[in-house]
Structure formats: C-alpha cells, structure tokens
Amino acid sequence: MDEILAKKLRILADAAKYDASCASSNAPKRSAGKDGLGSTTGAGICHAYTPDGRCVSLLKILLTNYCLFDCVYCVNRRSSNVRRARFSVDEVVTLTVEFYKRNYIEGLFLSSGIIRSPDYTMEQMTLVAKKLRRDHGFRGYIHLKSIPEASPWLVEEAGLFADRLSINLELPTEASLARLAPEKSGATIETAMGRIGERISQARAEKRRFSPAGQSTQVIVGADATDDSAMITKSAMLYGSYGLSRVYYSAFSPIPDASVTLPPQAPPLKREHRLYQADWMLRYYKFTAPEVAEATDGGMLALDIDPKLAWALKNxxxxxxxxxxxxxxxxxxxxxxxxxxxxxxxxxxxxxxxxxxxxxxxxxxxxxxxxxxxxxxxxxxxxxxxxxxxxxxxxxxxxxxxx
Known part of the structure; x- marks a missing residue:
C-alpha cells in the first residue's frame, strides 16, 4: 500500500470509530501491534452479524471526514480542527477487494461526512457498493450509512447493493437536535427511516433483495439531558413504527475544542451498557416501554443492578x-x-x-x-x-x- 493511501486509511478509519451501529464486538485482536488494522478495540476492522447469525469482520471507514454540517458533538464537524482526508470511490473499492483477498475482512462498513451535497455524498457511497458488486463480483457483507437528506431514489438504489442500511438518529429529541445539530431535522430522519422500512417490508413480501439485514440507527447518550426512560420510549417507537433491526447506543465522548454547550465529561459507560440491557428487554423479553420505565429511578437506569432485576425488585x-x-x-x-x-x-x-x-x-x-x-x-x-x-x-x- 502506498504511503498516501495508508495515511488516508489511518485518518478515515480512526474517524469512523465513533459510529457504533456496525455492531463492533469484544472479539480479540486479529493482529499484533498498537495500531494494527486488525484491532477490534481501535479503528480499522470491526465485527457485525449477518441475517443468518454469522459474525463477519468489516473494514470500517469513512469516505471522507470533511463535512458541510457543524454538529456540535461531532469531531468531524466543519469547524473542527482535525486532520482531513478523502478517499476516491476507486480507492475504497481497491482497499476492500485487497483486504478481502488477504482474508483480513469479509465486508465493508462505509459512512461519510457530507461533501458538496447530501445527494452527491450518497451517490458516491452507493457507487462504491455498486462497483464492488458488479465489477468485482463481491459477495461480502456491505453496510452503508444512509443520508436522510439525500433523494429517496438514491437511498433506495443503495438498498439494492447493501446488506444493511442505517440512518443515525443522533439525538432522541427535536429540541436537542435544534440545539446541537441545527442543520439536521428529526422529522427528515424519521421520514427517511419510514421509506426504507417500507421498501424492506415490500422486498421481503415479494422475495426480492433490498437491504436484507434490515436497517439500524444510532443515538448518542449523554450529550443532552434526555433520561434513560425517554431514550427507551423513543427506541420502542422506532422499533414499532419503522421496523428497525437495532438501535445502537453510543456514549458521548468529549472531543477536542468542544463547545461549552456540551457536557465537560463523558457519561458513565455503564449507562450505555444498561441501555442495551433495557433494549433487550423490549426486543426479546416482551417488556413494554412503560414497564422498562418502572425499572428506573427518576428516569435513569440504576448502574449497580441490571434493569430486569430492578424491575423485579419493584414488582x-x-x-x-x-x-x-x-x-x-x-x-x-x-x-x-x-x-x-x-x-x-x-x-x-x-x-x-x-x-x-x-x-x-x-x-x-x-x-x-x-x-x-x-x-x-x-x-x-x-x-x-x-x-x-x-x-x-x-x-x-x-x-x-x-x-
């Protein structure tokens, strides 16, 4: 790999580590070395699960960390003083194919900052998947991060080539988005989720291929004042209304030169863990959102006991x-x-x-x-x-x- 491409890879793999919605696992490192691309604890290669339950290794990168948006909580916001890089479509395709041939990965997780316009960015990411499938016969797993502001037909085209699509909810309330990500709209995000959900349902009914692993989303925990009860209520609505496969919870991580509107410290990581447990109560244990809320104290899940135990103690x-x-x-x-x-x-x-x-x-x-x-x-x-x-x-x- 030439030096310029390797430098881009270091920057754009590191920039992708904050996105949890590709289901990184706690698997051991695949290669030795502090900065190895096989590290599941850092950036580069992560793990995800296919519809049949297989765990696959994914190359996890951004197409670019340049971005037109200025979301306060994002390290890649346009006003952030970070090293920037951008892959071409062919560079991402080459990296994916070469890593796949060397058995480093079994698929690709691709996200991106917004460049030129949402439509242009979505088109570039879709082109990566299209070239992998059509030009190289790639049959590995592909997860594309969809852009809610992009034209619906572009997102629908992406679903023809990706195994999973995801749109980040980012923050659970419209008020928080207005304060911390004013260029984004909760209504626009949920409308896009609804369209994808409808296409997935139609494709399954007609037994044709469209994002067969469903869609997922990510919500940031601790960047605003939303409590756990409201977070779980929002997740229950997303599962019920849009048929999401997963909601991922990502603990807010302080970033360089952060705005004073952000908390000075990250929330306890145990809080993120408890939200995942509460999410499982919804998905696998037949609890309703109000019942999960019973497990909270003042809207927050206990950190010393799991939410199912907290619910049982109260009942x-x-x-x-x-x-x-x-x-x-x-x-x-x-x-x-x-x-x-x-x-x-x-x-x-x-x-x-x-x-x-x-x-x-x-x-x-x-x-x-x-x-x-x-x-x-x-x-x-x-x-x-x-x-x-x-x-x-x-x-x-x-x-x-x-x-």
Whole structure:
C-alpha cells in the first residue's frame, strides 16, 4: 500500500470509530501491534452479524471526514480542527477487494461526512457498493450509512447493493437536535427511516433483495439531558413504527475544542451498557416501554443492578415464579433467566418436575434467579424480603473501556 493511501486509511478509519451501529464486538485482536488494522478495540476492522447469525469482520471507514454540517458533538464537524482526508470511490473499492483477498475482512462498513451535497455524498457511497458488486463480483457483507437528506431514489438504489442500511438518529429529541445539530431535522430522519422500512417490508413480501439485514440507527447518550426512560420510549417507537433491526447506543465522548454547550465529561459507560440491557428487554423479553420505565429511578437506569432485576425488585408481588408451572412470558421476567434458559426449562419440565439443581444446570444466572423462583424442592425464604436484597445482588463496580 502506498504511503498516501495508508495515511488516508489511518485518518478515515480512526474517524469512523465513533459510529457504533456496525455492531463492533469484544472479539480479540486479529493482529499484533498498537495500531494494527486488525484491532477490534481501535479503528480499522470491526465485527457485525449477518441475517443468518454469522459474525463477519468489516473494514470500517469513512469516505471522507470533511463535512458541510457543524454538529456540535461531532469531531468531524466543519469547524473542527482535525486532520482531513478523502478517499476516491476507486480507492475504497481497491482497499476492500485487497483486504478481502488477504482474508483480513469479509465486508465493508462505509459512512461519510457530507461533501458538496447530501445527494452527491450518497451517490458516491452507493457507487462504491455498486462497483464492488458488479465489477468485482463481491459477495461480502456491505453496510452503508444512509443520508436522510439525500433523494429517496438514491437511498433506495443503495438498498439494492447493501446488506444493511442505517440512518443515525443522533439525538432522541427535536429540541436537542435544534440545539446541537441545527442543520439536521428529526422529522427528515424519521421520514427517511419510514421509506426504507417500507421498501424492506415490500422486498421481503415479494422475495426480492433490498437491504436484507434490515436497517439500524444510532443515538448518542449523554450529550443532552434526555433520561434513560425517554431514550427507551423513543427506541420502542422506532422499533414499532419503522421496523428497525437495532438501535445502537453510543456514549458521548468529549472531543477536542468542544463547545461549552456540551457536557465537560463523558457519561458513565455503564449507562450505555444498561441501555442495551433495557433494549433487550423490549426486543426479546416482551417488556413494554412503560414497564422498562418502572425499572428506573427518576428516569435513569440504576448502574449497580441490571434493569430486569430492578424491575423485579419493584414488582415483588409477582414473585416467586414456579419454574414447573409458569408460562414463558413470566419466566422471561425472572432475573438471571435468559431466553435460552427459559426455553430449556419449558422443554425439560415436560418430562420431569424441576428441582433447583436442575435449574442450575440450565442457567448461569441462578444467583439472581433463586430469590424469584420456586422449584420442586425449593422456595425462597424470608431472606428474599430483606431490604438488603438489592445490595446482595448488586454487581461489583468496574471500569469499562470505550474503545
């Protein structure tokens, strides 16, 4: 790789690390070295999941970090004093193909700052995907970050070549967008989401290809005063109204020369983690947004216990649950029992009455679950009513890393 292209890659891979919506995982590094492109904790290569559940490595880059917009929270805003670079369409195609041939990656995540106009930028990103598919027969995974201000037909064309499209919501309220990203409109973003959602639904009904992995979005946590309850309510609306596959939560990270309108410090990363857990309650555990809000204190999720445990502690009258008789929906609400454990319990109890030891073999979360369930040989005692039950089940404090 020539020196100029390598320099662009360092700049534009690093600039892409703030976008969480390609599902970076906690997988180990693929190559040694502090700045290696295989580092999943930094920039360059990340991981995502295909519709059939496979984990794939993606080249994660921006087409350019030049941008016409001046969003206060963005390190690539037009007034930011950062090193700038721009790939040509052919450079992105070449990098993707060469990395793929060397087995470094299995796909591409491509986003971009806005250059010239939203339409021009969307057209350039779509052209990358089109050339990969048509000129090189590329069958790897492609995730394109769509631009809501772009013409609908350009976004729809992108869906013909991408496996997933995503549009960043950025901030959960119109008021926050007006204050921190005045050139963006929540209504425009949601309208674009709706169009993509309709096209995905139509394509699936007609059994044709259009963004087969669905669409996702990202929302920044901690850049404004929105609390967790409002964040989850917004996510529930996005899932219900636009059929999103995922909402990603990205903890606000302080940037150089930041505006005084931004918080001076990043929010606790545990807050981002709790929002993901609450999001799973919506998606997999059949909770409603108002029920998840019950798990909060003053609108904020607790940092010392997970939201499902917080909900259970506030609804002690619904417990304990009998593992041998309760329906699936109620078993899913038992802290410590995941979907796989619940399905295994339901399958096993068809043949025998489950004892506590049987449950322990079906879940690793028995420490939390035992205070909320009844088994053939077990019923929680008075300890389950003690005021220090929360303290007993709370997680030890630990420091999380953003990248």
């Amino acid at each position: 002690r009258h619904l417990f304990p649950v009998d593992v041998n008789r309760a329906d699936r929906e109620m078993l899913l609400r038992v802290p410590g029992l995941g979907t796989r454990a619940v399905d295994a319990i339901i399958k096993a109890r068809r043949h025998t009455s489950l004892r506590l030891d049987d449950v322990s073999r079906l879940t690793s979360g028995l420490k939390r679950a035992r205070e909320f369930l009844v088994a053939e040989d077990y019923r929680p005692g008075a300890t389950s009513q003690r005021l220090d039950l929360r303290a007993k089940l709370a997680e030890p404090a630990q420091q999380l890393s953003l990248f």
